[in-house]
Amino acid sequence: MKKLYVAALIYMxxxxxxxxxxxxxxxxxxxxxxxxxxxxHTHLLILGMFFFLILIVMEKVFVLTASKRFSLFFWTYNVGVVWTITIMVIHGTRDVLGVSSGPAIAGMAGMGHIVLTIGFVLFFIILKDVLFEKAK
Incomplete structure (x- = not known):
């Protein structure tokens, strides 16, 4: 629970x-x-702060952290968000400074999105397991 709170706070x-x-x-x-x-700004607040605030509520109801996959999800998701955000900062700063961003930046952004997607898939696997376990 504290890990979720700290993540939300850092992203805020x-x-x-x-x-x-x-x-x-x-x-x-x-x-x-x-x-x-x-x-x-919006990406950090939605993918970071709001997502983890919602997870705090879900944790209270479903105890998501009890899943053996939770730690893998948590770190994969955060790596994906941080990776994607870092590339956004680099690309955006280069745009403002008038420096062209080449295909390497787009490729790195794509890889960040792939890691983020893996994090989302892990989250939905955990959620499915918890929801169906509760239904039994």
Whole structure:
């Protein structure tokens, strides 16, 4: 339970910090276009803070952490989120600075999304196991 709370808290701080970073960098560079930084704040708050806040409630009801797969899910999901967010920061910052991002950035972003997807699959396996176990 504490691990879920700490994860939500860290993502909340990162989400709010990313909003400040976006605002200040674009203002300093007089940038008015589109960049990955404009959606970074929302991604961190939804995939991070809100997701883990919802998991806290689900933990109270279903005890998800009792699953032997929970730790694997937790770390896979977080690696996927952090990996994806890191590439978004790099890509978005390069856009604001006027530096082109090549195909390597897109490939790295794709790999982050794959890891995140594996995390989601693990979560739904855990949820299925817990829901069907409760139904028996």
């Amino acid at each position: 701080i990162a989400g709010l910090g990313s909003g400040i970073y976006y605002r200040e960098l674009t203002k300093a560079m007089n940038f008015h276009g589109e960049s990955m930084l404009s959606i970074l």
